[in-house]
Amino acid sequence: MSPTTTKPETGSTGGSTPSTSAYAAIEAGKPRFAWLRGSLQQLLAFASLIVIVAVFSFASPHFFTANNLVSILTAATVTGILALGTTFVIITGGIDLSIGTGMVLCGVMAGVFLTYLGWPLWLGVTATILFGALIGLINGVNVSVLGIPPFIATLGMMLIAAGLSLVISGTKPIYFTETPDFQSIMNLSIIPGMRFPLGVAIFIVMIIVAAVLLSKTILGRYTFSIGSNEAATALSGVNVRRWKITIYTLAGLFVGLAGVLSASRLSSAQPTGGMGLELEAIAAVVIGGTSLQGGKGSIVGTVIGALIMAVLTNGLRIISVPQEWQSVAVGIVILVAVYLDMLRRRRG
């Protein structure tokens, strides 16, 4: 705590004008290069990504090839899109555990809309994405209107979504027999002569959308503001409840899109799984330097985080590290990344 002031003689001077030294006292200690510190974490994460890529490139000739890099991006797409949406939630100081099973439920709903109900492709896909938004909306209402802590509210939703996926699908996969084009949403190759799937392009577009939303819009500003000091934001006349609902709903939109892409990738809606995916997405966000305390974070960081995870998994597989050990490696990376981030903050 700051030391204390002893008052000098009382009321000795009536109309004292502040001397220049008084201003100087207040002006003292203005740090320079604040902007540099902000981008340091991204630099750090980016540097780690480069190092990891370099190591794998040396270790195996099969790693640094166009095809493999595309397959890394492809692998990163679904988790990455989940991570993009959940970055917003985490910057507000919240958490969303329902994104993994929520995504699975969205996939099942895509099956319901397209196969069971026979809706046209565009309508079914739009409805699926909106269904994701609905999940987010409910999370947002539970958190900000009912006041349930985000961890609990979304833990509940995680279990509900997992259960509903099984109930609605009758525990069986749903195949997109009515809409064979559905699988091309993720898999369609858009660059001639090369396997560059449409899903990856969608991921890249979503990265740009998320980055603009977070840094250039009122939504992004309030996302940081709420995470930085929620009470003060509310006192400033910002409708915090409404914005939090909006932010969770936005995360839900990303969940819906991820549901479409993952079902499209498999050409079927698999009603099981999804649990654990939320933790992978959160890990990507955290590796990217977003603070779980809220107030700090970036989309660039999240993307780098998602890539680090995908590169690790891919690279370790290529150099034939058994799957059991891959998980250990990812865990270590998370610990190191977050520890480095804490070191940086302490020094700052």
Added chain:
Amino acid sequence: MTAGTTALLEVEGVSKGFPGVQALADVQLELRHGEVLALVGENGAGKSTLMKLLAGIYTPDAGTFRLNGRELAIEGPRHAQELGISIIHQEFNLMPDLTVAQNIFIGREHRQAGLFLDDRALNRRAQELFDRLGLALDPAERVEQLTVARQQMVEIAKALSFDAKVLIMDEPTAALNDAEVDVLFELIERFRTPETGVIYISHRMEELARISDRISVLRDGRYVGTRVTAETAPSEIISLMVGREISGEQRPAPRQPEGEPVLSVRGLTTRHLLRDVSFDVHAGEILGFAGLMGAGRTEVARAIVGADRRESGEIRVRGRAVAISSPAEAAGLGIGYLSEDRKQLGVLLERSVRENIVLSSLRDYASRSGFVRDGRIEATGREYVEKLRIKTPSTAQLVRNLSGGNQQKVVIAKWLVKDCDVLIFDEPTRGIDVGAKEEIYALLRRLADEGKAIVMISSELPEVLRLSDRIAVMAEGRLTAVLDNAEATQENLMDYATRFSSEGTIAR
């Protein structure tokens, strides 16, 4: 009085109750055009509640607010600001991760296409505001990077950015040093016009004398009265606040320190601040530490108990040289340090009174196998609640629900259970209201009379004079004087506190 002329802001018959508490009952207040009205009262008198009503955070159960004679219904924080009522809250209401400009205009950003922001325009507007107010702030700097004083300036700039007519400030100088207080008062003077007025909430009587025209007093949620500052002695205001006279001029009876000192410090030096600090404390005496902000008083305490590293110096406890490297070791030797930051470092707010009391000695309250003996804890808890007259319904009460004074007593009890002979109090009455301060004073005196050696660091000179048998004065990390109470006055203490080693350096 002012029959015929309407006041700038009138509060009439306002009441507000919360479950179990009537926070405000039939309160009135009148702020005239162009004046600074001080609002004072003990903690819990209802000042904050009144503020929150004016800020639109609470709605009143009864009563009316009038601005320039027009009745108002304040619907929310934003609405209050739009009406021209701006409030600077005691706790900072800033977003540390946002920039200065972003903070000032939060909730009022110019949007393009309803969604997009223009930070450059925002910074420009902020810069214009700072130019107008004569503030040296960088709009693009993140608030996190600013000193507390500069954060306060951001708060003020934010409040003034709403073309405010009424500015309400809650303890605005709590975190400021003297130079910064001057700047603040300059800003207030500049803000004060025939169209505007300021409600200034503070405990510091000397500030009220400097800045306010009139003083209104609240007590126990009721309006007590208003006095013209220039015609009123501080003691009258204090007696209005507490409802009884408090004599400020008491001094302890002179006494001769007896026997060997309990704690003896020689040549205490730390890397950054302290230089060759030497003093003794005897059983049964209170040694006060006076000095300006940053003079090193807290650092002396921290260096003694091993919370900070010592470069050199010797510490003797009852004549025996000791090497203390952590507060735990200090406690083992019977030296307890009661931090100025009670809530962070003194008590566990969410645990019970009795748990807090035995916390440092929990090992003595557990069986060999590690099971805690609740019966003994309860017995000790009850013993100290009675001994120190801690106001609590039971020893199971959470410390959070106690008043500041009683929380402080819990901290003291904790160190007494630990059987400390030397108690170092750092700002023992900070954040404690006037009535409870008296009780803490009496308790400190009693502890000394029972044979404890007490070191008391305080920023309030009257408190130091009131309580200390001897007074050590520090400036720039050095001890500049150790005086007997009889030879000390506010004037000579201040003189010693400003004895800087070289002219022109100000203690930082």
